Structures are given as structure tokens and as C-alpha cells.
Amino acid sequence: MQRISPFLWFDTQAFEAASSYVSIFSGSRIVSVSHYAEGSPMPAGSVMTVEFELEGQRFIALNGGPQFSFTEAISFSVDCDTQEEVDHYWDSLSEGGEPVQCGWLKDRYGLSWQIVPNILGTLLGDPDPVKAARVMKAMLAMAKIEIAVLKRAYDGD
Numbered sequence: 001m002q003r004i005s006p007f008l009w010f011d012t013q014a015f016e017a018a019s020s021y022v023s024i025f026s027g028s029r030i031v032s033v034s035h036y037a038e039g040s041p042m043p044a045g046s047v048m049t050v051e052f053e054l055e056g057q058r059f060i061a062l063n064g065g066p067q068f069s070f071t072e073a074i075s076f077s078v079d080c081d082t083q084e085e086v087d088h089y090w091d092s093l094s095e096g097g098e099p100v101q102c103g104w105l106k107d108r109y110g111l112s113w114q115i116v117p118n119i120l121g122t123l124l125g126d127p128d129p130v131k132a133a134r135v136m137k138a139m140l141a142m143a144k145i146e147i148a149v150l151k152r153a154y155d156g157d
Helices: 012-025 083-094 119-124 129-140 147-155
Strands: 007-010 027-036 047-054 057-063 075-080 104-106 112-117
Touching: 007 012, 007 047, 012 027, 012 047, 012 083, 012 112, 027 112, 075 083, 083 112, 112 119, 112 147, 119 129, 119 147
Parallel strands: 007 057, 075 112
Antiparallel strands: 027 047, 047 057, 104 112
């Protein structure tokens, strides 16, 4: 059992969000769903919590009402090996949401994600400061990160 799990507070969309995330990430599943009882702060029978796993990472989602909402202070970073992976996660998670900058997006539920190609850290960490600066400049101009554009910037093209 995982000792620490992200706990996400939704207004009323916990099950919808968990189902959406499970459909996007392979090897993912809804683990359990609990419901509010009579006398609870939400309607009896409505979904209270959803436990779900995304590629082995356990999450808990709560329908807690409108008191709190997500901010960019917390985000989930998705490491990608290929542009196809970047495109899949970017397109799926940004549907109904909004692109931000440098691989960041907000999904339709307001949760922030970073869709990051693994090569980005290597290129930005190059010992040649001129190459690294070109990559940084290219990245800052993007919403969704394009690996080919990063490589061209790195090469000086």
C-alpha cells in the first residue's frame, strides 16, 4: 500500500474526473467509490470519494463542494519519451481546459498538469550555456512542447 496519496478536492466532479484520467493513462483503474450518507453535508447517495490509480500511483478524489479550487501551486508532471506521448497527454488532458506555457495546462476540472518530454532536462542542462539558452528561449515560446523545435534550437537551426 502506498503511504502518501494525492487527495484532490472537487466540487461535484470527482467521479467524472477520475473516470476521465483513468481513460487517458494506460494501466489505470477506479479502485473504489464511497457515497454520502443521510445527514451528510452533500446529498445522500451522491459520490463522496473516488480512489483511483494512474499507472500505479494512487489518488483520492473528494466531492467536497465549491469552497476550494485548484491552483497552479500544485500540478502533476507527466514524463514523456516521445512526441507521440506528449501529443496524447496534452491533447487528452487539455480537452475542455486551457493551455498555459512551457508544457503546462489546466484540464477541464481546473487541475494543472505539466507534459514534459524527457529530453528537455538534458537539453536545458547542457554544459554549453549558449545551447541551453536557445532551448530555454524556444521552450518559453511554446504552450505544448515540441521536441523537434527544441532539438533545432539546441542545434542552432
